[in-house]
Amino acid sequence: MDRPIDFSRPRWMLCGRCTRQWMVDLDWIDRWEQSRESCPDCGVTCETETGPRVTVAPDDPALRNAAERLPWFHTSTHPDWPAEHFAPEESLSAATKEMFEQNGSSVASWAERQRAKALHIGTYEAAVHNMLRRISDQGDRGKQFYLYRVRLTADITLRDSWIADPGGLVGDVPLTDVCPPGVLATRYRNDHEDPGGLSLALGRSAIASTQRISIPEAADRECDHLWVQTAVAELENAVPTRRAKAHDLVVPLAQQLPVNLRRQFSAAVAFDEDQDTEEWATYTNALVNMVTAPELILAALDQQPIRCL
Template identity: 50%
Template sequence: MERWIDFSRDRRMLCGACGHQWRSDLDWIDRWEQGGEKCPGCGLTCEHEDAPRVTVDPDEPALDDDWVVTVSWYHTSTQPDWPRRDFDPAAVLTAETRMRMGGDERVAAWAARQRAKALHIGTYEAAVHNMLRRIRDQADRGSQFYLFRVHLRPSVVVREGWLVDPSDFVGDVVLDEVCPPGVGVARYLDYHEDPGGLSLALGREAIAGVQQVPVPLPDAWDADWVREAALALEAASDAPVPAAGKPARFVRPASPRVVLGRELAAALAGRLPVNLRDQFTSTAAFAEGDGPVRWARRTSALLDLIGNPTGVLSALGKAEQRQV
């Protein structure tokens, strides 16, 4: 079962100071984050510790335990075989790295901690947010990503209620801390990806199977935009142009081609909801050495992930389900 996908939907807000709740569109939230709006109840601005934040909508269907295990959930990863049942985080460590970590006993303890971490799945929107964030913040720009549609086991036990995002500063959650014995799935309010939505922390045993497609889809681009963008980029010089005045040390001047590519990406980002624009612009930024056609196709296909989710869902529907 699929839920309605809407990157632009309104969010439910809750003020920690006065308890006032209301619905806001993303533009209001963006202005509020810039200090341009106040809580309608008490006038608190975003600088305060108890300032308003997104919260779970009382009409959120994922509050229904039965619905949680029947609806499709999503995840993006650079691992084509996610989630690995025989996951061994120490398998890729070299002998030198093992020695630096303190030897086999320390490595074994570290690997056990890695395996104890919960997996994360969420809405389609959260999965796309996650991919854009990783490309921008975690040097994954050149990595191949995969979108997974996750099917839960019908018998899995869902923890009662929901938690405020339990992730630590690097996004990790210890499974035993959120899923006590007998519980396989915990709902939590996601602050970072698809803010205001409910995501799930769970163990591998809660997953029945997954379907996957590479993203962006290899042929999901706007042919007219790609042709025009590629022609414009090929006509622009790729020779760096020194900036006027005293040049910054260690900064290579940008070429007209790079500048144009970044302008094209920013123009596409302007079509998106305000909370995705910065991420998309950074993710799609043209870099020295990028091929104009390849860049234009990838950038247009990235936009299609957000603007045309039905195409992605159709591709997922044709993908074989892999048992976990």
């Protein structure tokens, strides 16, 4: 069972003051976040706690019992996510471990808290948005990312109703805080990526299988090859700098994307003067395709082996 992928789909708003619900587009939300829009009934803006907020669409397929049959997605820099034996302490430098000791903290206790955190999966749109945000805002530029398609166990027990986003921008929340005893996964309204879409907080035991591709997945279409070739030629002959030319090439690409992805995309593909021009152009084109041609990405996932957990 699949669900349509649409980064630009309308979103539902809910006013906390007058309870009005209505649909808007992403441009409206962009203006609303700048206090340039308000509730059409009571006039309250986003500046107050009771102001309008993006909410879950009443016809979201993940609200129904079909949630366990839907494909879910996740982006990660880990090639073995979710790891069977997660050892976060192995990523710490000797200096960091020493700092723990100097502060009277225990590396082992810290590692146990990391292992106790919930995993997060969501819509395809949320997974791509998360990756772009991490590259642009969280220091993950230059890292290899992977896209995972996730299937849940057939006998999974879901929390009865969805909850508000529990984890903030980085999603750090203990599993026991969101999944009561007997519950393996909890649906929550994602406020930061694919706003209003439902994501899942869950433990590893709720995942039946994954499929994985490396990002970017280069497309083999004539239009993609043509854009890459043209971009490389323009960069090689750029005046005054290749960075300025790369910026000019990125602007029309960013305009093809939804307004809530443009800044992160532009930051993610910012050009460094020492970069290989063909690698940059291929990477940039492939990131655009993840948003504008998701069918290519899903087809690539279809060709990957299924890893059963």
